[in-house]
Amino acid sequence: MPESHFGSTGTIDIDDIDKQLLRLLQTQARMSITELAERVNLSATPCARRIKRLEDANIITGYHTKTDAQKLGYPLAVFIAVSMDRHTAERFEQFERSVQSFEEVVSCSIVTGRTEDYLIKVRVRDMAHYEEFLLHRLNRIEGVAQVHTSFELREVFSRSVV
Template sequence: MATIKLDRRDVQILAILSREGRISKAALAERVALSATPCWERLKRLEQAGLITGYRADVALKKLAPHVEVFVLAELDNHRAEAFQTFERAIDRHDEIVGGWALGGGFDYLLHVIAPDIDAYQRLIDGLLAQGIGLARYFTYIVTKPVKTGSPPPFSALLGEPPDRKD
């Protein structure tokens, strides 16, 4: 896939959308000092290039239902490619596992789990162990409070530009 050349306005559009996904096209155009049509064309180009992969809402789960949020460090008993594929397919089938990352270093995966309660979380883990998907060890870390969540990526730092500070 060819790389897309971004200018400062493209980066501004990405930064604004990563914080305010519901911003109107007119307000977005105004914020990046463009008229509506050129802004819309840039937005379509960024979407078509795969730089914008979706729009979603941050839901206040605490207000919705009781739940427990857990991070799990997982280690597999085998490090062949097919073992990783088997594990990844298995965790993809569980809606409670809302995030998963393959890691380099001491553990193989970091999983983000949201379950109704600790018992439901433990049933999930017991089920994974019973499936024989290669889970050798796991370490559970219960989230006691969110400290920083949903921050947009540091676009300026990633692109080698001076940061925009809000101090």
């Protein structure tokens, strides 16, 4: 197993076995240590140590259940680009706290290369739900100056880094 030391970028060094473990856990986080170890040709104890090392280094930040938004009644995915009226830390912190509290918001990023400041992805039941979200919650956050909406026709794929 590689030494648990940090590389020049401040991240731990990971090898091909670590990457295999990450890929397996990303597709099936409930896989047992025994099965993971078999898949990467290790015994259970070294496999468990590798996973613990990845968790301790915050490369593995949690284990999540992936759900089907359509089957849960949220078939409409919306990307909303948001412009703020002022670029102050306080204004941005307030916006971020507000959107994080909205259950419809599934991601929020500060972006560059556009006139907008944020790009958020929202899941809603239908257009009426989107209108309520936009008019009665998002646009009421202090500092929101402008929004531009794009509707997702179809997600081609979504994956994690490794």
